[in-house]
Amino acid sequence: MLKDFRVSRREAMRLTALGVAATALPLSALAQSKGQDTLRVAVAPYLPTQSDTEKAYRPLNQFLADSVGMKLDMKVASDWAGVSTAISSGQADVALMGPWGYALCHANSGAEIFATETSDGAPTYKAIIVGRKGLDFSSFPKDAKGLSIAFGDSGGFSAWMYPQYWFNKQGIDPRSYFKYTEGVAPAAIMTSVASGQIDLGCIWDSLRWQMIHNGTITEDSHQVVYASEPLPNGGYVHRADLDKGIVSKLQDALASIDAKKARQLNIPEPNTGFVRDSHASYTVVDEMGKTLGLL
Structure with missing residues (x-):
């Protein structure tokens, strides 16, 4: 069974610097490939609560397990860094995760994105x-000096890594420039800004869209201060030694999902499916990590 994936910021940075996540468990934990009967799936905390994410993504992952004739063992990670550790250490066969978490586990263990x-x-x-x-x-950001700002945990791309990179490019250290907080759940960041508890928060556009459309916040309760250039979405990653036949079948199943099928599988909008992909689409994330000295 999958374990609860929680990792501290210090631990995430230790794994990044030393590249030891792949050896965090005995090699026997990595041995499952041919002949396995259970697909172990880890999912990053995409939605406001773990139960929200569990409910939203279980039909999709059951569809994937069925496509390879396996039982499903699915676990929602407690934080964004934790899902990277899960795939790097072999506690999961595949994971649905964000771009920075993927960059970390690719560097640490050779895990590969495939959709x-x-x-x-x-x-x-x-x-x-x-x-x-x-x-x-x-x-x-000139007029925001001294204001309060919230970042997510260190495994998240939109709520932590990318804004760290962007402020760095502006010559700003956010920890000294703002009243700085990190490790906050992205949905809590959004609600805290909308309710006036904090001045600024780092999240991503589709989360904001989802929270507006489900009535958690209103469109006029806040303002979008900055939006990045288009960045690669997250996706499905497989552990380095997962059987290639299994990976191919999973990739085919994901590529078969169109907008209609996405709604049938309860995939949260505005997500409309998946495309086949490889690490080449994520080298921009690697470069950002290297700029910050994290890869």
Whole structure:
């Protein structure tokens, strides 16, 4: 059975620096390939709660397990770094995860992405920074010095890694420039900005869209201060030694999902399916990590 994947920021950085995640468990934990009867799937915490994510992504992962004739053992990670550790250490066969978590486990263990999510038909999305309503951010980030800001945990791309990279490119150390907090759940970041508890927060566009459409927040409760260029979506990653026949069948199943099938499988909007992909689409994430000294 899959374990609960929780990892501290310090541990995530230790695994990144030393590349030891793949040896965190005995080699016997990595031995399952041919002949296995259970597909062990780890899912990153995409939605506001683990139960939300469990409910939303179980039909999709059951579809994948059925496509390879296996039973499903699915676990939702407690944080974004944890799902990277799960796939790197062999506790999971495949994982649905974000771009930075993938870059970490690719560097640490040779895990490979094989299908990328599409949002409204495109395999890209945008990282965003949202601001408290009523504040003037016309010269952002110059006019935001000293304000409070919340980042996600260190395994997340949109809510942690990308904004660290972007502020670095502006010559800003966010830990000293702002009243800085990290390790906050992305949905909590969004609600905290919308309710006026904090001034700024780092999330991503599809999460904001989902929270508006499900009534958790309103569109006029905050402002979008910054939006990135299109970035590669997250997707499905397999452990380095997973049987290639299994990977091929899973990739075929994911590529068969169109917008209609995505709704049947309860995949949260605006996600519309998956496209076949490889690490070449994620080298931009590697470069960002190297710029920050994290890869």
